[in-house]
Amino acid sequence: MSYRLLEKNLGFEQPLPVTETWSAAPDFLTLISDHCLQNKPEVIVECSSGTSSLVLSRCCQINQTGHVFSLENGEAFVSKTNDELKDFSLSGYCDVIHAPLRETVLDDGQYQWYDITRLAEKTIDMLVIDGPPGFLQKHSRYPALPVLSDRLAEKCVVFLDDAARDDEQQLVRNWLQDHPEFSYEYIDNERGCSILRR
Numbered sequence: 192m193s194y195r196l197l198e199k200n201l202g203f204e205q206p207l208p209v210t211e212t213w214s215a216a217p218d219f220l221t222l223i224s225d226h227c228l229q230n231k232p233e234v235i236v237e238c239s240s241g242t243s244s245l246v247l248s249r250c251c252q253i254n255q256t257g258h259v260f261s262l263e264n265g266e267a268f269v270s271k272t273n274d275e276l277k278d279f280s281l282s283g284y285c286d287v288i289h290a291p292l293r294e295t296v297l298d299d300g301q302y303q304w305y306d307i308t309r310l311a312e313k314t315i316d317m318l319v320i321d322g323p324p325g326f327l328q329k330h331s332r333y334p335a336l337p338v339l340s341d342r343l344a345e346k347c348v349v350f351l352d353d354a355a356r357d358d359e360q361q362l363v364r365n366w367l368q369d370h371p372e373f374s375y376e377y378i379d380n381e382r383g384c385s386i387l388r389r
């Protein structure tokens with residue numbers, strides 16, 4: 192799978208803006224777009240904005256239903272993603288929410304994680320986790336499930352990118368211990384993808 196093929200399959204009329212090391216890989220974007228097109232989720236929340244926001248928004252446009260709420264800690268990246276959404280005429284399908292990282296206290300410790308004050312209280316059908324960056328702290332992406340679990344729909348799916356890394360493998364084990372009601376699938380693609388379904 193390549194970005195070119197993904198663009199073709201989703202009918203993008205211009206190349207997706209991609210930053211080699213930071214954008215989600217095409218195989219991960221294909222997994223989330225396939226799910227989105229098949230299941231037509233109404234409320235999609237993603238942790239970190241960028242190419243993934245364009246892909247998910249395009250799926251909502253094709254589906255003629257659904258909306259993306261993208262948590263983004265970097266103010267410059269909020270503007271960048273908003274400009275890209277505008278270029279692709281997809282602004283109506285995605286709210287990029289400036290969500291600076293702030294100290295988030297959980298049972299097992301403290302993390303720098305998104306401030307979700309501006310995230311509307313909606314029931315989440317699909318959660319896509321591709322941030323915050325892993326170098327920030329151990330188990331950087333762990334808070335996503337404990338913080339948002341109360342907002343997840345009874346039937347929901349969670350996609351975690353970069354799941355091949357030891358850190359992500361460990362944090363998924365912790366999630367599954369705390370939430371045995373989720374089924375688990377690991378996709379052995381370029382960077383690894385963990386999928387939790389309920």
Ligand SMILES: C[S@@+](CC[C@H](N)C(=O)[O-])C[C@H]1O[C@@H](n2cnc3c(N)ncnc32)[C@H](O)[C@@H]1O
Binds near residue numbers: 214243263264323
């Ligand atoms: C893995 S990136 C996000 C990728 C996004 N989901 C996508 O598919 O493009 C995680 C975070 O890194 C930051 N980021 C994105 N591009 C960056 C760059 N070129 N240099 C430094 N940080 C970047 C942004 O704050 C972003 O939310």
